[in-house]
Amino acid sequence: GENVEQHPSTLSVQEGDSAVIKCTYSDSASNYFPWYKQELGKRPQLIIDIRSNVGEKKDQRIAVTLNKTAKHFSLHITETQPEDSAVYFCAANSAGGTSYGKLTFGQGTILTVHP
C-alpha cells in the first residue's frame, strides 16, 4: 500500500519568513496530493491540493509543487503569519478500483510562526 513520509516534524520560523514542508510517497499510481491544516483541537481543513497532471499550484501565499519522477511534493508558505501556526499534514490517494478517495497521511509538521 501507499506510504507517505513527511519532513520536518517541527518547523519554527519568524513572521514574514517562508516555510517549506516536504513529503515523499511510494505508490507511483497515486495521482492526488492534498495538504491539510489542523489547529489544536480542531478538524483538519483542506488548504490546497494538486493532481499529478500539474507540476505546481498556487493560492495566494500557499503553493504546492509536485515531482512525479522523484515521487515527492512540497508545501510552500510565503510571508508567514502567526495564524499560520498549526500542524500541517500531506496526503496521497490510492488511485483506482474501490479505493477511490482513500488517503494516506504523513506524520505531520508542527509549524510555529514567531511574531
Added chain:
Amino acid sequence: DTGVSQDPRHKITKRGQNVTFRCDPISEHNRLYWYRQTLGQGPEFLTYFQNEAQLEKSRLLSDRFSAERPKGSFSTLEIQRTEQGDSAMYLCASSPHFNEKLFFGSGTQLSVL
C-alpha cells in the same frame, strides 16, 4: 453549520464497554469515510462508504469495530469490548461524487480507562 458533524465530541469509557459514534456528512456528499488519529500522528484510514455500501475496510478495523450507513445518510461506528489502545480521535469525513476532496468533522475523542 452545514459541515460534517460528529457526536459525541468526547467519550470516556471503561475497558470492556461498547461505544457508538455518529457522523452526519454534508448532505449532498455520497461518500463517507472514517479515520482514526492518535496524538502526534496523521489520520489513518479505517473504512469508507459510497451511499450505503461499505466499499473498503482497513486491516486496522478489527472484528470489534463495525460501521454502518443504513440509508446512505448518517453513519455510525461501534467499538465493542473497548481496549486502552482504542483511545484516539475518530474522525469522519465526506466527499462529493467523483471528487476526492475530503471534508472532515471535528471528531470524537475516545478515552478508554
